[in-house]
Amino acid sequence: xxxxxxxxxxxxxxxxxxxxxxxxxxxxxxxWRDSGCTDGYGTGFWQQFGDLGLTGICIPEAHGGLGLxxxxxxxxxxxxxxxxxxxxxxxTAVAGVRAIEGTAHGxxxxxxxxxxxxxxxxxxxxxxxxxxxxxxxxxxxxxNGFVLNGAKQFVVHGDSADMILTVARTAGSPGDIEGLTLxxxxxxxxxxxxxxxxxxxxxxxxxxxxxxxxxxxxxxxVDGGWAPLSxxxxxxxxxxxxxxxxxxxxxxxxxxxxxxxxxxxxxxxxEFQALQHRAAHLYGEIEIARAAALKAAELxxxxxxxxxxxxxxxxxxxxxxxxxxxxxxxxxxxxIGMTDEHDIGLYMKRDAVLGELFGNIYFHRKRVAQLSGY
Amino acid sequence: xxxxDTFRSETRAWLEQNCPPEMREPMRSESDACWGGRNWTFxxxxxxxxxxxxxxRGWTVPHWPKEYGGAGLSPAKAKVxxxxxxxxxxxxPLTSFGISMLGPALxxxxxxxxxxxxxxxxxxxxxxxxxGYSEPGAGSDLAGLQTKCExxxxxxxxNGQKVWTSYADKADWIFCLVxxxxxxxQGGISFLLFDMASPGVSTKPILLIxxxxxxxxxxxxxxxVPKDQVVGEVNRGWDVxxxxxxxxREMIAGMGLGGTGGTLGATLKxxxxxxxxxxxxxxxxxxxxxxMSERFFEMFKAGEAHPASPSMMKYAGTELNKRxxxxxxxxxxxxxxxxxxxxxxxGKAARDWLRTKANSIEGGTSEVQLGIVAKHILGLxxx
Numbered sequence: 062x063x064x065x066x067x068x069x070x071x072x073x074x075x076x077x078x079x080x081x082x083x084x085x086x087x088x089x090x091x092x093w094r095d096s097g098c099t100d101g102y103g104t105g106f107w108q109q110f111g112d113l114g115l116t117g118i119c120i121p122e123a124h125g126g127l128g129l130x131x132x133x134x135x136x137x138x139x140x141x142x143x144x145x146x147x148x149x150x151x152x153t154a155v156a157g158v159r160a161i162e163g164t165a166h167g168x169x170x171x172x173x174x175x176x177x178x179x180x181x182x183x184x185x186x187x188x189x190x191x192x193x194x195x196x197x198x199x200x201x202x203x204x205n206g207f208v209l210n211g212a213k214q215f216v217v218h219g220d221s222a223d224m225i226l227t228v229a230r231t232a233g234s235p236g237d238i239e240g241l242t243l244x245x246x247x248x249x250x251x252x253x254x255x256x257x258x259x260x261x262x263x264x265x266x267x268x269x270x271x272x273x274x275x276x277x278x279x280x281x282x283v284d285g286g287w288a289p290l291s292x293x294x295x296x297x298x299x300x301x302x303x304x305x306x307x308x309x310x311x312x313x314x315x316x317x318x319x320x321x322x323x324x325x326x327x328x329x330x331x332e333f334q335a336l337q338h339r340a341a342h343l344y345g346e347i348e349i350a351r352a353a354a355l356k357a358a359e360l361x362x363x364x365x366x367x368x369x370x371x372x373x374x375x376x377x378x379x380x381x382x383x384x385x386x387x388x389x390x391x392x393x394x395x396x397i398g399m400t401d402e403h404d405i406g407l408y409m410k411r412d413a414v415l416g417e418l419f420g421n422i423y424f425h426r427k428r429v430a431q432l433s434g435y
Numbered sequence: 436x437x438x439x440d441t442f443r444s445e446t447r448a449w450l451e452q453n454c455p456p457e458m459r460e461p462m463r464s465e466s467d468a469c470w471g472g473r474n475w476t477f478x479x480x481x482x483x484x485x486x487x488x489x490x491x492r493g494w495t496v497p498h499w500p501k502e503y504g505g506a507g508l509s510p511a512k513a514k515v516x517x518x519x520x521x522x523x524x525x526x527x528p529l530t531s532f533g534i535s536m537l538g539p540a541l542x543x544x545x546x547x548x549x550x551x552x553x554x555x556x557x558x559x560x561x562x563x564x565x566x567g568y569s570e571p572g573a574g575s576d577l578a579g580l581q582t583k584c585e586x587x588x589x590x591x592x593x594n595g596q597k598v599w600t601s602y603a604d605k606a607d608w609i610f611c612l613v614x615x616x617x618x619x620x621q622g623g624i625s626f627l628l629f630d631m632a633s634p635g636v637s638t639k640p641i642l643l644i645x646x647x648x649x650x651x652x653x654x655x656x657x658x659x660v661p662k663d664q665v666v667g668e669v670n671r672g673w674d675v676x677x678x679x680x681x682x683x684r685e686m687i688a689g690m691g692l693g694g695t696g697g698t699l700g701a702t703l704k705x706x707x708x709x710x711x712x713x714x715x716x717x718x719x720x721x722x723x724x725x726x727m728s729e730r731f732f733e734m735f736k737a738g739e740a741h742p743a744s745p746s747m748m749k750y751a752g753t754e755l756n757k758r759x760x761x762x763x764x765x766x767x768x769x770x771x772x773x774x775x776x777x778x779x780x781x782g783k784a785a786r787d788w789l790r791t792k793a794n795s796i797e798g799g800t801s802e803v804q805l806g807i808v809a810k811h812i813l814g815l816x817x818x
Contacts, residue, residue: 062726062729062730062733063733064730064733064734064737064739317813317814317815320815321814321815321816328817329816329817331815331816331817332815332816332817334806336815337805337806337809337810337813337815337817338802338805338806338809340809340813340815341747341750341804341805341806341808341809341812341813342750342805344747344808344812344813345747345750345751345808346751348727348744348747349720349723349724349726349727349751350723352723352726352727352729352730352731353722353723353726353727355726355730356726356729356730370722371722371726373719374718374719374722374723374726375723377716377719378719378720378723381719425719426712426715426716426719427715429698429700429715429718429719429722430700430711430714430715430718433698433700433701433718434700434701435698435700435701435703435704435705435711435714
């Protein structure tokens with residue numbers, strides 16, 4: 062597994078200082094939450110991502126992007142996680158762009174994405190469980206186009222997105238991978254119920270009642286939606302894993318600092334061996350989760366045949382570790398950890414949402430078993 | 436062709452000519468290793484010949500200076516030799532605590548006479564060494580050791596006991612931490628070398644819950660040791676011990692604790708859904724740790740790893756290994772409980788499972804490793 066190159070370290074440092082200075086809870090998460098903003102993130106702030114070129118990490122150089130990959134995206138996402146920065150980076154610049162690459166949709170949307178002016182969302186889930194191949198939302202041919210009927214849920218940024226990459230079924234039955242088609246659904250086409258999640262982010266429940274789409278709304282091939290969807294989900298899962306590593310690291314850094322400051326019984330609580338051991342265990346787990354996330358990203362970038370396996374490993378591991386980190390975080394902070402005023406609880410809420418996104422721990426453990434032949 | 440290329444082709448040719456075919460098969464267990472020593476019986480002619488040929492070239496310890504039995508190879512050439520040996524699956528000609536532990540200590544702290552006296556015999560596999568560190572009262576707190584080493588003018592007099600001495604009953608000599616002063620805990624320890632055949636030395640093998648083991652209790656009853664067999668300064672033996680500990684960490688770093696990336700589930704094929712779920716959870720952790728091992732190895736080579744990170748790796752790797760064997764036993768059901776049948780290969784599953792319980796104890800317990808991470812990486816306060 063390769064160490065970071067100098068260029069990667071520079072990108073990491075750029076993202077780290079930008080998100081540390083501008084992306085923290087006071088300036089972003091709490092601000093948008095408490096001001097009643099409907100997007101859950103700042104559109105002006107998203108434009109700053111564009112100004113810094115971060116939006117172009119996964120966009121080919123020929124189209125004005127940086128032509129980098131999942132590893133660079135992971136470096137940015139870890140900082141996003143560490144600072145609990147609400148932004149459409151993951152769904153737009155990491156997962157979304159992979160779905161539309163090599164298609165007319167790419168050409169159409171790259172410029173606005175690069176500028177930090179467009180947002181993409183993915184509509185995959187139809188129940189409380191992530192299960193892409195079970196998609197039942199129907200897309201039937203009508204005239205030159207399609208008409209869609211059905212529903213989607215847990216569409217992160219579904220309300221603010223300019224275009225929603227939607228998985229629908231054009232053939233076969235739920236469970237079939239063939240017969241799925243990916244559609245580029247414009248904003249407002251589906252009936253949208255905006256749902257605020259536990260981490261203050263906005264996701265949507267979409268209802269499609271005879272929603273008409275032109276033929277050119279198809280991304281890739283009809284019945285062949287699994288390919289662009291898999292690319293998007295692979296990138297999205299690996300990216301979510303990296304963000305979860307950041308959440309874990311941010312929560313733990315805060316907690317270790319607290320152990321070094323809080324005094325009870327005449328001592329710093331960091332002297333108590335039980336807390337020392339739990340913190341040390343957590344440190345190791347985070348290092349391991351980071352290695353897994355970076356390896357998954359590397360394999361995605363190189364198109365290795367083990368990429369799917371390691372993406373599942375990374376998402377499952379990062380989610381488990383982050384879950385431990387936020388639980389230990391709240392617990393070790395004692396009473397103040399339970400207050401809204403303190404940031405540690407925000408980490409716990411973000412972990413819960415990221416944990417479910419693109420498949421939870423159980424989903425990916427099952428995938429590891431399936432991909433390993435047992 | 437560069438100097439290195441020439442060396443590679445010469446090495447390849449020599450190995451082809453001189454490494455017996457039987458020595459090009461992987462070892463099935465530790466008992467296939469060649470330990471050498473005064474009482475060694477070679478498993479085969481091939482094993483004897485392989486050791487002799489490699490020792491003659493100084494290639495049992497290629498990086499040691501020539502005057503001490505090595506070949507004086509640069510790190511680059513030593514790497515080439517290692518690669519060429521790996522290429523033909525050539526076994527190491529000699530497994531030896533003398534090479535892995537005592538040698539580095541002597542090279543750093545020994546005087547010229549000691550180096551000339553002890554190192555060549557180690558390199559040729561003529562003397563087999565064991566390590567006398569832990570005592571019944573000094574395990575995790577090794578510096579609390581009490582084996583007494585009194586200055587009797589023209590010799591040292593050693594009295595005490597060691598425990599967990601691997602292969603003490605087979606070794607020729609021992610390198611031993613002894614107490615030469617009670618004025619200071621760490622500052623009263625010396626690093627002493629002596630012959631296991633000395634009058635007053637006796638050993639007793641330790642039977643483990645997993646069965647036979649190489650571990651022994653070693654007893655010293657008025658053992659006389661020549662004055663010149665202290666390595667480094669008297670009462671400064673703890674420095675030697677710490678140096679060896681650091682060296683051991685480098686070895687752990689190079690070992691690749693992670694495994695090959697295969698899954699346990701593919702091997703066990705668990706038929707019970709709840710067991711399958713636990714195995715899948717294990718495989719997530721195991722593959723993640725394999726990624727970590729790769730990353731750690733690269734970082735260590737690049738000098739980017741935190742000096743205390745081997746503690747984190749040892750802790751995580753050993754705990755994972757114990758979990759692995761728990762799952763192997765679970766999958767094996769009652770068949771895996773057999774202890775001494777041929778069907779069970781003499782209870783291999785059960786014995787291996789029990790043996791792994793020591794992994795989190797030996798080489799620094801998990802609790803000690805966590806403490807090291809807490810103190811040296813996280814900077815948490817207190818002792």
